[in-house]
Amino acid sequence: MSQEKLITAENIANRKNFLEFSEVDVEILGQIHRYLEHNEAIVDSFTDSFYRHVFSFPELKMMLPDEASIDRLKKIQSRYFFRLTAGDYGEDYVSDRLKVGYAHQKVGLEPKWYTGAYRKYLSSLLPILHEIFGDDSTKLIAAYDAILKVVFFDMDLALDTYFHSGMRKLLRLANYDSLTGLPNRNLFYDRLAQEIKKAQRDGSSLVLLLIDLDQFKEVNDTLGHPSGDLLLVESARRIRKCVRDADTVARLGGDEFIIILPELHMHTHVERIAQNIIQVLSKPYQLDNDTVHISASIGITVYPEDAQDIASLLKHVDQAMYAAKAEGRNRFGYFTQSMQQEAMEKQELTNDLRQALARNELHVYYQPILELKSGSITKAEALLRWKHPTRGMVSPAIFIPLAEESGIIHEIGDWVFQQAVVCVVDWQKRLGRIIQVSVNNSPIQFEYPERQGWQKQMKELGVPGNRINVEITEGLLFKKSAKTMERLLDFRNSGIEVSIDDFGTGFSSLAYLKQFDIDYLKIDRSFIKDLEKNADDRALTEAIIVMAHKLGIRTIAEGVETEVQRDLLKSCDCDFVQGFLYSPAVPAVEFERMIAGKQPI
Structure with a gap:
C-alpha cells in the first residue's frame, strides 16, 4: 500500500522532520504506552466514550447500524488508538494507517469528521497524561507535544488516502476508457513502449492485433447510440476473454480495439487468437429488445519483423486491418510489404488528386440518355474523368473512393455540378436544346448538406430546378438519416429531380420508393447485359x-450495347436508355455536336 502511494522511508522521514518528531518523543510515547498496557480498562473506557460521542451524530450512526458491527469496530479502534503510542512508526505502521483510511472511504466517511475525532482523542487522553506525569508541567507538556506530533502524523496519513483516491480517479480518467473500462489510447502507447523495450532487451517479439467492428455504424444509425454503447461494452468483454492476463486490450476510439501480445513466437498461436x-x-448481441449480429476485421503486425517503432507498427496494423476489410470482412490478415507499397501509392495519388482541379486535370464527360419512344437525346449523365500528367487516364473506380475518403469529394462534386449547370445554360442559349443533366451525389456529400448551395446557384443563373437530376444510391435511402431526408426535401422543393442509380443491386425496398418520392430508377447494367439470353x-x-x-416513377436502363437489348426494353415500356x-x-464539345445533329449517334 505504501509503495503504491510512493510513501517511502525517505518520505516518512521528511514528514517526521517537519513535525519535529524526534527519538525523544518516541521515548515519551513508549512510557505512555507501557502505562496503557497495564491499564487496559482505561483504553476500553476511552473507546466507549469515544463511540458514544461519534454515534450521537445520525450521519455517522447510519454507517454502522447494527450492534455486532459496532462491537467489532470498537475492538479495531481500541487497537488503533493503542498503537498510536507503540513507538514503531515505520513502513508497516504507515501501511496499516493507510488501510484504515481506505476503509473509512469504503463506508462513506467524509474527511471533515477527522478533526473532531482526533480532538476527542486528544482531550480524552489529557487526564490520562496527568495521571502518568502528575504535576510535573515540563514532562506533561513534553508528553502532550509528543502525542500531538503522532496524532498529526497519523491524521496526515489518513487524509492523504482521500487525496490519493482522487488522484487515482483522475489517473483512471486519463488512462482508461470510461465506457468499456479498457486502457485508452494514452495507456496503450505507454504499455506498447514498455513492451518494445522489454522485447529489445530479451531479443523477443510482440504482436499487435487491430480489431474493427464491421457493422457498428449501422447499429448506431438504426438503433441509436445507447445500443451502440452496449455493443461496445459487450464486445470489449468478449475480446478480453480471448487473451491472457498479461496481454493488453485497449480501445483506441469508436469501434476500434487493439491488442498487444508479448512473447508470441508462433504464427499459429496468433491466428488461433x-x-x-x-x-x-x-455471436448474437442482445441489446435491450433488439438482437444484433456483427462481424470483425483484424489486422496483424509483428515486432520487430515488420517495424521497430510505434508509429510504423500502428500504420502497418491499420493497413492490414483495412486489407482484411476490403477482402470481404469477418477475417484477419497480416501486414505485408506490398501493402506498404500500395499505401504509399494511394497516398501519392490522393495528394495528386488534391491538386488536380487547380492543374485543370479533371474533365466532365457527358453520356447521352435517349428517350426510347422518340429516339432523341433528352438527357445526359455527367461523368468525371481524370487525366493524370504521368499515369494517363485514371479510372473513376480508383480515384472516386480516394476523393470520398479524403473529403475532396465535396470540392470536386461542387465543381462537377457547376460545369453541368454552365453547359445546360449554354446548350439552351446557343442550340435551343433543353437537356437535363444527371449529377452523381456521393453519400459523403449528403453528410454535410450545409456545404452545398446548388439550389442557390441555379436560382442566381435562372436555371429551372428540373434541368438537373441528382443520382444517389439505394443504400443512402435505406439508412433514413435526418440529413438525407432534409437534403432530398430541399431538392424536391427546388424542383431538382432524383434518380436511384444501379437499382436492384442494393437494399431494394418498395417502402423507400414511396416515402422519398423518387423520379427515376436506373436499372443496373447487370440486368441488361444478358437480357437477350x-x-x-x-x-x-x-x-x-x-x-x-x-408508382409514377420513370425508368432508365444503363449499359445498353445492342439493338436487341434496346428493342426488348422498348417492348417492356422502358422510358430511357443509355449505353x-x-x-x-x-x-x-463532342456531346454538343451530337445534340446539334452534327455528329451521328
Whole structure:
C-alpha cells in the first residue's frame, strides 16, 4: 500500500522532520504506552466514550447500524488508538494507517469528521497524561507535544488516502476508457513502449492485433447510440476473454480495439487468437429488445519483423486491418510489404488528386440518355474523368473512393455540378436544346448538406430546378438519416429531380420508393447485359419497369450495347436508355455536336 502511494522511508522521514518528531518523543510515547498496557480498562473506557460521542451524530450512526458491527469496530479502534503510542512508526505502521483510511472511504466517511475525532482523542487522553506525569508541567507538556506530533502524523496519513483516491480517479480518467473500462489510447502507447523495450532487451517479439467492428455504424444509425454503447461494452468483454492476463486490450476510439501480445513466437498461436476473437464477436448481441449480429476485421503486425517503432507498427496494423476489410470482412490478415507499397501509392495519388482541379486535370464527360419512344437525346449523365500528367487516364473506380475518403469529394462534386449547370445554360442559349443533366451525389456529400448551395446557384443563373437530376444510391435511402431526408426535401422543393442509380443491386425496398418520392430508377447494367439470353433477367427488368410505372416513377436502363437489348426494353415500356450502343461518355464539345445533329449517334 505504501509503495503504491510512493510513501517511502525517505518520505516518512521528511514528514517526521517537519513535525519535529524526534527519538525523544518516541521515548515519551513508549512510557505512555507501557502505562496503557497495564491499564487496559482505561483504553476500553476511552473507546466507549469515544463511540458514544461519534454515534450521537445520525450521519455517522447510519454507517454502522447494527450492534455486532459496532462491537467489532470498537475492538479495531481500541487497537488503533493503542498503537498510536507503540513507538514503531515505520513502513508497516504507515501501511496499516493507510488501510484504515481506505476503509473509512469504503463506508462513506467524509474527511471533515477527522478533526473532531482526533480532538476527542486528544482531550480524552489529557487526564490520562496527568495521571502518568502528575504535576510535573515540563514532562506533561513534553508528553502532550509528543502525542500531538503522532496524532498529526497519523491524521496526515489518513487524509492523504482521500487525496490519493482522487488522484487515482483522475489517473483512471486519463488512462482508461470510461465506457468499456479498457486502457485508452494514452495507456496503450505507454504499455506498447514498455513492451518494445522489454522485447529489445530479451531479443523477443510482440504482436499487435487491430480489431474493427464491421457493422457498428449501422447499429448506431438504426438503433441509436445507447445500443451502440452496449455493443461496445459487450464486445470489449468478449475480446478480453480471448487473451491472457498479461496481454493488453485497449480501445483506441469508436469501434476500434487493439491488442498487444508479448512473447508470441508462433504464427499459429496468433491466428488461433484472431480466429477466436472473430468467432466470439460474430455471436448474437442482445441489446435491450433488439438482437444484433456483427462481424470483425483484424489486422496483424509483428515486432520487430515488420517495424521497430510505434508509429510504423500502428500504420502497418491499420493497413492490414483495412486489407482484411476490403477482402470481404469477418477475417484477419497480416501486414505485408506490398501493402506498404500500395499505401504509399494511394497516398501519392490522393495528394495528386488534391491538386488536380487547380492543374485543370479533371474533365466532365457527358453520356447521352435517349428517350426510347422518340429516339432523341433528352438527357445526359455527367461523368468525371481524370487525366493524370504521368499515369494517363485514371479510372473513376480508383480515384472516386480516394476523393470520398479524403473529403475532396465535396470540392470536386461542387465543381462537377457547376460545369453541368454552365453547359445546360449554354446548350439552351446557343442550340435551343433543353437537356437535363444527371449529377452523381456521393453519400459523403449528403453528410454535410450545409456545404452545398446548388439550389442557390441555379436560382442566381435562372436555371429551372428540373434541368438537373441528382443520382444517389439505394443504400443512402435505406439508412433514413435526418440529413438525407432534409437534403432530398430541399431538392424536391427546388424542383431538382432524383434518380436511384444501379437499382436492384442494393437494399431494394418498395417502402423507400414511396416515402422519398423518387423520379427515376436506373436499372443496373447487370440486368441488361444478358437480357437477350437470360429469361430471369428479362422478367426482373420487366417487373422493375411495371412496378416503377405503378408508382409514377420513370425508368432508365444503363449499359445498353445492342439493338436487341434496346428493342426488348422498348417492348417492356422502358422510358430511357443509355449505353455504348449510342455513345460512351464524351467531352462536352463532342456531346454538343451530337445534340446539334452534327455528329451521328
